Each structure stands twice: as structure tokens, then as C-alpha cells.
Amino acid sequence: MEHLINKNLSTIQISGIRQFFNMVSQYDDVISLTIGQPDFLTPAHVKEAAIRAVEENKTTYTHNAGIIELRKAISSHVKNKYQLTYNAEQEIIVTVGASQALDISLRTIIQPGDEVILPGPVYPGYEPLIKLAGAVPVYADTRENDFKLSAEVIKQKINKNTKALIIPYPSNPTGISLSREELKEIGKVVKEHNLFIIADEIYSELVYDREHVSIASFDDLRPHTIVINGVSKSHAMTGFRIGYLLAPAWLAKHILKVHQYNVSCAASISQYAALEAIKNGENDPEEMKTAYKERRDYVVKRLKQMDLEFITPEGAFYVFPKIPLNGKNTFDRAVQILEEAGVALVPGDAFSKHGEGYMRLSYAYSLSTLEKGLNRLEQFLK
Template identity: 45%
Template structure:
């Protein structure tokens, strides 16, 4: 019997759903005059000194592999950065430079999970968390943060989801897609549950620099949490370096040395050129980050106020660069709203349900775009609402 191409693909992969974010991005790419509030990517260009450092590294012939874990000087700089900004101390031997934050999370999942292990995934969340658990042989267990709590997860919700198979908790604060930020006291309450049940935490802190009203607290900085936290961060969002694909992961030495095995076989090392760019970003990029954060804060205030004024209730996000307004008052589902808005007014947003069950009735709108385009997008969305 002749085999079909489908039979060569694993059942696990066949059953994975494509990214709901990319579907709308691809639809928008084929249309003229579209304003995209869809993909979470800074509209800023990587600062010139960072680009210049990368160019210089090429000109000077630094084009070979780096050590698997990354350039020693970059790992040293990362430890200084994490200590100064987030008050957590690591040695360079507890750092791996990765191909973006996503590869750090994937490596962590594949390192810690045995078949059937459960990972609690706080939703709404970035679309890849659950699939990465599945691809590593684990079982994602979604727990829904609710809009009535401004999408802040409660410790009691986590405790109720824990079973004898639970291995870890996957969190991201500031959150994608809601922008929700947990303060220190809220994280401490969550940490008590984690310690009580002897769980690991994979903490995606890629948006840590992009906070507006409260100081960011790293989960790893809390008492008793450094030894059970895999801290993930990177350069994409804060330093406007999405295309450089550069991230890092910090973890206790006994966990990190096992992660390095997976990283060695799967990726070898991150791009040498990108690593030299990252080194410059950490050493001299603070002023550029501050300017971008100031701009994002203004845009956040504008877009949230605009949504509330037009009747789409929207909580004030504490970080990242996303607004997550409710569209329940329109009577449309998230998918219907996003599709009609794109076709009728040429504005691309992401339906909230792609981020988890509790995202239904919402849309994610990135304000990492110019104020000029944001103003025009808000006019179009208001016109669309009125037409309903």
C-alpha cells in the first residue's frame, strides 16, 4: 500500500493548530491600506550603536561558532544586567544565550518534562506555550485568568489545578496578550503555592523592561524561588531586536547544565553577530530603552482611553505593548469581530480566543505602532462599532 505524506507526520504534530496570530497577519499582508495592530513587534528600528557593533564584529572576522552557552563576555554582562535590574544573582555558568526567548522556553520544556508530566499554563497567554509543552511530551493544563480580576491569576486557581502529575507552572508577566502585571505582593502569594507543592516555574519575563506604573518584580527574586525558577528573557521587545533572534535563560546550575545538552544538540549556539549586538545593547542601550518606554506609555494611555470612550471596556495594562479590550457589547465573537473589522475597515487585530478560553469576547491590539497610525485605527474601529 502506497504511503501518503500525511502518514509520515507524527500524530502530535498533525493535531497542533497553526498560530491564530499569524493567520490574521497573513490575511492583512495580502490587502492594501491595512493598519496592523496584530503582530507584537516594536515599530522602532534597532538602535544604531547596536547595529554598528554587529557590523563591526563581521568586519573584524568574528564569524565562527561561539561556545554553546554563548559568548563568555555576553553571559557575564547578562548576569550584571539581571542583578542590577531584577535583583537576582547568577554566575555566567547559570546562563545560556538562546535563539530568542521562544527557544529558551522550548529547551526548558524538553529538559524538565517526562511523558505525561503536567504543566499549568496561565491563560490568556502567548499561543506557543501549550504547543511547546505538548511537543516536549507533556500535558498543558490551562488555567484561565478572568477579566473581572483584570486578568490577574489567583493562587487559589493554581492550587485547584495541581495534581500528582504537575511538574511546573508557566507564567508571563507583563502578560501577552493582556498587558497584566502582577506586583510583588501578588507574586509572593503565588510563590507560596509553588513552594508548598514543590513545583518549578518557567517565568517568561521578555516584557520586564516595558512596565509603566509599578516596578517589575522577577519571580526568581522572591525568597525561596531562585532555586525553582527558570527565568527567560531576551532582547526582542525592550531593545527592538526581534529579527536578531536573541534571548537568554537563567537557572540554577544543576538545571542549566542539563538544558545545555538540549541546546547543544538542537541549536549549537545563537548567532555570533547577534551576540555581539546584544553585548552592545546591554552595555550602552539603557537610554534607548527609556525613550521607547516613554513612547509606549503615551500610546498605551491613548489607545486604552479611546477604547473606553467608544464603549469597548478596556483595563489599563501595567506593561508590554498590548491593549485587550472587551468587544462583548457588539454581540460578535472575537473571530467575527476581527474578520469583519479587517474586511470592512482595514484594521488587523488578533481575536482574543486564540490566547485561551478566557480571551473570548476580547481582541488584542498592539500599540507598538506610530501615534499617527493608532489615531487612524481608532477612527476606523469607532466607525465600525457605530455601523453595527
């Protein structure tokens, strides 16, 4: 009966990141630099808040949009941190991770036949959600623009079917971010063609050399924009599955309908943990950011010593070097490095065809692990 299922699923595969990660587990003595999972523990005060919520029997359904205390905390946080003004009651929805926020946003704004522009290479989680919403993903090749999605690159992909633009920054897999001026130029194109923006800013707390600027902070772009964020990366809370989205009230009320019938609400215990993280853990990401920056600088130094081509990441915890393929495709070359060097990097074609020839290295690992992995990689390349 397989022919009877949703036809959109026929072109969707399990994430290339996960496919390769699962392969790695079959090998012994491997240094894996593959997964974007913070290697820090969830802060103790956050875990204690989750335990208290259980003990106080806060285990029932919540408001569909999330407990009001959490939405108010998010409202204050984005105001203080990113100069964003969103009403807690009407413009903030607490979601099951940033992934669900992306899904319900796309299903709200997309109709069959619409096109959604996204940068290539890019995190592989966007394309399936676009297709499941009935739209067509359109990749804008950013390789000749230092992996940055620019106004000029976007213009080349716009047509009468273009409905939305996904801007993930800092980016997975490249670590590239966007400046205020670059966002402003993109905004001009968005307004000219009356497009939606989905701004995935889940790594906003991990920008190293300057402040993160949200595209929704431009008053004229706020009506076009859905901001996606959460606590997974900032507070090492990936398993709690709490994200949130910010959108104008007229749009948020429609997104809430999809959210309501999709999950009812995010897990109550996780919401109380997130409340503690955002309200009383504003400085928690600083320790992590300092460590990631130190690791980034170490990895950049080592890759330069190997004469590899790459763009220095500005945020997140990834770098995307170009690896000599020696006549192989990227996936087979990654397998060869895995088998012969005992180090695992994610093949770049997992991030669209525009990642061919590159590999993603995650530095969400200790310096000692990074040193061992890079020693092996350097020896292999020699």
C-alpha cells in the first residue's frame, strides 16, 4: 500500500547528517566531529526548575501558545537583547523546538506551487518541511559570496511564484552570519516583492566578534518576518525541545491554529525549565560562547596550517572547509577519511548539492577531542 501515502514523501530522505552519524557508530576508535550538540550540561538551576515543576504537579496541558510567564520572559529577553518588541499574549508562540516552529510557520504561509528561497549550502531540515507544505525549495548558490545570502543572490531566484525566504544566521553548516547592512539590503528586495521572511536565529546567542542583529528589528521588515529561536543551543537544552516563534499578531493567530492541532502545546515541564533559563539564566550562554570561540580559533589555526580553503565562522559551532577529493565524490571521500584516518566529518552534500567538495566540522567538542581529530585529519591529508 506504499503507493497510497503522501506523494511528497517520495522525494524526502533521512537527513544526510544522521545517515553519516549512524554509519560512524559502526566503527571503533573514531573521533567524531559530526553532531551539532552542545557538549555542556544543562545549567543546574534549569534542571532544578524542571524537577520542581514535576514535584509541584505542573504536568497538565498549558495554554496552546505556552504558559504566559514564559511568553512574558521571552518578550523581555528579545527586547533587551535584540531590540525586538513582541506582545506576549498575541505575538509569541512556544513550540516543540525550533523545528516545529519552522514547520507550522511554513504550513501557515505556503500554498501548493509556491516557491521558497533558501541559501545553499544549508541545514537539510528546511527542504523537507517546504516540500511537505506543498512548496518548491529554490536554492540560491552562495559559494561565490562567502556563503552569504545577499540581495543580489536572492534577486536571481525570484519569480511570480516566490512566496518566502529562509534566512538562517548564524548558519549551519558554515557559521556565517549577516551584518546590519547586509540585512538591510535583503530587506529592500523583500519589500519590493512582498515576500515573507523566516529568520532562523537559533544560534543568535553564539555570535563571536560582534552583536547579533535580528532582521525583525527593522520596523519596515517586522510585518514580513517570522523569527525562530529557542533554548536548545543557548542553554544546552536540546532534549527539552523548547523553541519559540515571534510574528505579528495578525499572522501569529493563524500560526497558532496549526500549532494547536499539531501538538496542542509544548511539554509543560520543559516550559518551566525554559522559563528559568530565560528569566534567570541570561548569562548562561556566555561561558559556552567563550569556550566555542576558543575552539573556533584553534580549529581555524589548524585548518590554515593544513592549507585548506574555508571561511572563518562568525557564529554557531561549525566550520565548512573545502577538502581535496582526489577523484572521489564528497560522500565517498568522507567515508575514506572515516575508515583510514578514524575521524568523522559530515560530507558537504548533506547540505544540498552546493555543499559538494566541502565537509562540515563541528567544534562543539572539547579542545582535546578537536586536537586528536585534527591531528588525524592532518596526517591523512599529508
